[in-house]
Amino acid sequence: MNTKRKTSDMLVATAQPATTTDGVSLQVSGLKLSLGGKNILRDISFSLREHGINILIGPSGAGKSTLLRCLNQLHADWQGEMLIMNHHARQWPGGTDALRHQMGLIAQKPAVFPCSIEKNVTFGLSSRERKHPPAGLIERVLRQAVLWDEVKDRLHESAAILSIGQQQRLCIARALALSPSMLLLDEPTASLDPRSKQLIEASLSQLAETMPLLCVTHDIEQAQRLGGQIIFMCDGRIIEIASADTFFTRPERLEAREFLRWSTCDCS
Numbered sequence: 001m002n003t004k005r006k007t008s009d010m011l012v013a014t015a016q017p018a019t020t021t022d023g024v025s026l027q028v029s030g031l032k033l034s035l036g037g038k039n040i041l042r043d044i045s046f047s048l049r050e051h052g053i054n055i056l057i058g059p060s061g062a063g064k065s066t067l068l069r070c071l072n073q074l075h076a077d078w079q080g081e082m083l084i085m086n087h088h089a090r091q092w093p094g095g096t097d098a099l100r101h102q103m104g105l106i107a108q109k110p111a112v113f114p115c116s117i118e119k120n121v122t123f124g125l126s127s128r129e130r131k132h133p134p135a136g137l138i139e140r141v142l143r144q145a146v147l148w149d150e151v152k153d154r155l156h157e158s159a160a161i162l163s164i165g166q167q168q169r170l171c172i173a174r175a176l177a178l179s180p181s182m183l184l185l186d187e188p189t190a191s192l193d194p195r196s197k198q199l200i201e202a203s204l205s206q207l208a209e210t211m212p213l214l215c216v217t218h219d220i221e222q223a224q225r226l227g228g229q230i231i232f233m234c235d236g237r238i239i240e241i242a243s244a245d246t247f248f249t250r251p252e253r254l255e256a257r258e259f260l261r262w263s264t265c266d267c268s
């Protein structure tokens with residue numbers, strides 16, 4: 001558990017953990033979700049270790065974004081079991097908002113607020129911390145997002161003047177300012193130029209040394225570059241979980257082989 005946020009620390013210290021699974025940050029078992037009367041997530045089970053990159057891939061409509069939103073508690077009606085840092089998600093100390101801080105969600109399109117770069121970084125902090133940010137916090141998270149060198153001389157300027165690639169890195173910095181225990185990223189580089197893509201991949205590789213990342217991508221080459229654990233989804237189910245080396249050279253399931261060949265499969 002990241003220990004930088006005092007409130008979360010206090011709350012977590014009083015919580016009763018569920019059954020302990022050493023070295024695992026997230027354990028999902030039998031997760032199901034229906035939306036509009038349709039089963040969107042069907043019996044999803046997987047775990048994320050305490051650090052490292054996990055790539056979620058699969059055809060459009062497989063349920064990847066829905067799964068990330070479910071983990072971030074943006075869909076409330078899921079069934080099954082979700083253990084985060086060995087605590088049941090539904091009984092998270094401090095409630096849903098505190099849990100969302102622990103699981104930073106980065107969307108495909110960066111959403112920066114109409115204020116300065118600096119204020120964007122501190123946006124999610126308490127009003128006291130926004131007025132007096134912890135020493136070094138802004139520089140630290142902007143460095144982790146590989147953005148510091150490009151903005152250090154203009155932190156008071158509007159975030160709107162940044163390029164889309166810089167705005168995406170700013171969103172990563174903003175999530176990091178909340179001291180998350182893991183990051184969920186939904187196609188974070190889908191609309192970015194190759195240089196921005198490269199910078200974000202560098203940031204993700206570095207962050208994965210200290211926390212688990214769950215990153216959706218349609219970019220097979222990016223998935224190969226980032227490596228780690230591959231979770232392949234199709235039609236609301238997890239079809240195969242394997243290391244990147246194994247998955248991209250010797251996928252076990254026919255659906256995975258079809259997907260790697262055609263970027264689609266006929267599960268649904």
Ligand SMILES: Nc1ncnc2c1ncn2[C@@H]1O[C@H](COP(=O)(O)OP(=O)(O)O)[C@@H](O)[C@H]1O
Binds near residue numbers: 063
């Ligand atoms: N709020 C919703 N209501 C009904 N169906 C939805 C809703 N959100 C997503 N879906 C459906 O869930 C399925 C999975 O969507 P999504 O998670 O966005 O897939 P992916 O990210 O893998 O492309 C799609 O069939 C989509 O139409």
Ligand SMILES: [Mg+2]
Binds near residue numbers: 065066
């Ligand atoms: Mg999606």
